[in-house]
Amino acid sequence: MKRFCTIIYISLITIYMLFAAPAVNNVSVWPLNGATSIDLLSKDYPDRNTGDGVYPSWISGTTITGDNQFLDKNIIGLAQIGFSGMELNNRLYWSIDVVSSNGDFELVSQSESAYKRPFKIFTVVSWPQYTTGSNPDGRIGTYEITSGASTDRKAFPYQARQNSGYLVFDILIALPSNDDDGDGVLTYNGRNYYVADKEDYATMVTATVSITKEDGTLVDKAIISFPVTGYISRNGGSATSNLFSLLVTPTPNSKNIQLEKTGTSQQIATIDFLYGTVNNSATPIGNPAIFLSSSIDPYNSEAERFTFIHDNANSFITSRNSITYRIVVSDGITRTEFDGTDYIPAGSSNFNLLQNKLGIQSNTAYYTARGNNPYSWWDYNGVINLILDSHPDLMNAGRYESSVYVHVLSE
């Protein structure tokens, strides 16, 4: 009899645990092509924070025409949380945090880091299965995401706990303040930003969506990092609108390579690449390729090996004042090695002739909240390392320089 009671007791606990299990079945975050080639003086990125219960409208045009409107191009990322069968008393909370690689929410010119453009991040939260006449998209509200801090934890809607569905988070970029008087200075939060024509403003954005229980215990989370790029063109001309973002971020070590360390991997940069657009297709458009060489011209068949050359070497290069090296790019799974001599053969029609190129990933996501439509993109996130070849024990002392060129091409 004693044994029977024990079995009953264990069974009851098991059943209770099944009912108490988290009701979230997946959390996803994806980049979107709004992150590429943003016109950083455009008025179409409204600084708008409606808070709970005010439902912004999405318009299909290309320009904002009224209050509480957003455009598709404002969205730089999407997050989606699937859930089902939550008990009414099983409270779960969502929160999002976004950080920028530059610390503050600023896009920074890659060629001149003194030039910056501040931005804001908002999220518009929707529950598409819960619509009303006045809120056909099931929107819940718009919330600002402060740099480096999570949004306040928000509980899943009361009704959602009895139903199945998805919470959808559109992650929007907003451009506060502007150079309205045309004096070349933009003032934001009491700070002056010089407005400079540059096509290479960029930052890395990392978005994390977390689901927690009432006591703060983490249930699930999803993280994604992707480059956000933009341009400023004050004189009417517009920069080429690209479908890609490429962010190559040199490490401090890239300016202080220890040339005695032959055969050792030394990190010089990170590389983050995003290419694509909303296409309602499980196949991403285009066919991008990335490779690295010692020549600024990707078609240069005479590109030489990557070589550090002593500052005073001029044209007289010897084994005492030059050091060759290899570049290894790795995304944590695959490892691609370049020696500097790669190039696209003249007249080639595809990248298959290029022996060394990065394995850019093709991705497809199903944006369940909007009709289960697929969209797809290419991306690559990796680190760039160099490995010095062996050299004589005693090299010319002093400073050496070299350049590595990262080429993006598409078919």
Next chain:
Amino acid sequence: MKKILALFLFIILTAMSLHAIKTETTKQIVLQGGYSEVLDVNVSTITSQGLSDLIGMPFNILDEYCQYNVAADNPSYGERVIAKWSILSNTNFSLSIEATPLKHVTQPQEKLLYYRLAHEFRFSYINTAGITTDVRGFYVFEPDETALDGSGRTRAYINGSYLADANGNQKVEFTELTADYWALQGTFIGAVDDNIYFGFTENTSNYLKSNEWNDEDLPDGIYEGTVTISIEAI
């Protein structure tokens, strides 16, 4: 007709493919690196087994192998090897030599015995034609016989030829030879490892010869001087 059509189709496809690849962007990563400075000088004296030895110290100051060699522009041959020196460097440097004249250690005298020091060096470098070339030369320290502080001047001889005074003082800057001999673009790289020769100056040699039997001017005993070699990156 069939053949012509097939050829036509091929040409069209080729023409299309020529424009198929588009360069989207190119980003440059500028790298800077540094190679650490290596600079080291060592001197090891050679100990003679007896006063009849032709090399090393101590030696008889009246011995002919330490007297002034008439081949002043081709120093060291016939003079006495007293030490070895070595330098390891991969950067520009200057060399300073100071030497106090020889003096009797216990019987102070007015006459100071001045001498020259020839620092021999040999090294190889790769010339602009890519050919390894051997260079042999000397730095000869010549004292200022009117100065009491051990200063003097240093003269450079390369492959047997007088090259240049080193700024008219005792400091040699190796960069001064760069254009002709240190062909690695302004920086000496490599090791020097060779002999240091001793020889009295012409005045002192003449004095020694004329006073060799004069116990008052040249008492028996130990004569001593100090040589200081210092090296500095520039």
